Amino acid sequence: MKVINNKQCVRCINDKTVRRIRFNSEGLCSHCTCYDKYKSVLKDREHLKELFHKKISGDGDYAYDAAVGFSGGKDSTYVLYKLVKEYKLKVKAYTLDNGFMSREAKEKINRIVSELGVEHEYVVYDNTLLKEAYKRIVSKYLSPCIACSFLGYAAMINYASRVNARVGIHGRSTYQMFRGLSDSSTDIFRYLLDAGLCEDQPDLDKLYGKIIEQLDRHIDKKLANDIKNTLLADAKKNGYRDFLAYFLYHPYDHREIVSFLEKNTSWKAEKESEHFDCLIHHGALYLKDTVARRSHLMPEYSVMINEGIITKEEALLKMNEKVDPETAKRELKALCEYADINYNWMMLKAKIYSKRWW
Template structure:
């Protein structure tokens, strides 16, 4: 079965179809689309948040940057357009590409922004990713947990008033109403004085921690939050409040900065990106980007035919040997059990 509006089918985790043939993700998003696209009101809401905290902390904002187009663009805008005092940080997850690192070092120097690499012991990363791959076929869940947890700790430690990130709309809204990120979106639409940050972040981290082995979960908490979770800061999505136009962002960065990702700028910052992409494809029987392309259709940015063409182009005909070798060498596991589990999932569980 496929949604009457977008391209989502029954392989998408958490999907439900209503009697009219429309999926729950379309229903959820279309119900709120008017306010989510009212950038005049949203821009004012963002500016109000900025002016509310400006100059009241050591830094106005902590900004996580990976070297990718979106985070670098957000860093540029916050520095040049909003004139914030920023402390940038980069999570060294074990797979950051050298090209991304070079771009990061160059851009923070050009913008005169303070920056720090957040590092972890290799053995801890190996255990975390090994657990994530064994249980969920992907290292991305563990990486997400590290990112969220590092953000919470870093912003409190550095006394940054806000944390601002560059997650794209298709990433934020692909499973709108049904995923962890939805709560952050809804918080971002509220007046700041109405937020209950301890409750919000406790739920956010708990939902991800549930996916980790218990022993590893306790180790991660002790490492990332040795005392407490400290004073919590609001986590803002820049592109919740501002229009997102990918081609314009890329063109802008190539013109205004020395950002140089090479010929292919999508996910160039992660050396193993193709590995989880391939494993997901084996497990789901289709490219993993289906929910993101479906959002673009749902939001009238793409027609169904064009989205279908892009989906077909994302199909990986061959296994990305180099990325697969690096991932499984890092976690110290053979590839076969994971690929076998992905095949079982595709055959017996994905279409339910």
């Protein structure tokens, strides 16, 4: 791809502050050109629905049709409802406790699984491993979300094997799945998306081998081995299972999901519908915004533009939304106390990183 000195993509709002971004001779960014490669497939809803049915069906002696990650948020609640009520699947739901789960999330989780009559389990990490992951990864990448993701993906991949479910299913939105994808991306969702769209059953050992390589590449060897040995033991013993993105096969509309849930369940957006489940979400976002010197959500807004959800002008307005600094400070200090990180050192490093990232 020919690189030119564009400040911002001609289609979306991604600019040169996005890591590893490239622009072609027409001024289109590498995220948009990557999205275009998937666009025709993503718009063929009839085919995607048939493919999803194929992925969740077939022979085999399984205890459950699906293991479903459930945070109590709107997306995972919607996915759980659809799988149980419309697809009539036997589901085992589980919730990963990242150490900062809100009371509201637990209340919603317990209430919804009771309403739907679904078996549910809280997956609690080893506390020493959890603290070590936060300390090492936040110290290196200045993002608690990366620590949570590494632990979470390992635990989710493992869980379906542990309970003998045919597949694992998650409810990440299209924006979240595609935010890191570009022609030069090593985002693990590239591997999962390609496998999810494949007509044939993917080679799961090869697929998860690539994902585990990312773990080895991005964190120190001891922590990587601790995560693999602790959180992937059942998958290694019993074999990997497909890990499907519900919203890869079904349309995603924020407003419709909230409206549907409020009409068909007791789920309500009492406080805020986005990430209410995490007690350090605002702090994490503030930290990432500090490093990026702009909203960390820029790539997600750009996916929304490609999806036709918002206009470029609306996305630029969203970029002006700020996290309350006092709320962020309080949450980040709670993280630092938990993981034994020096708060002042962390914020100084964030400011230094913001000047050397690009």
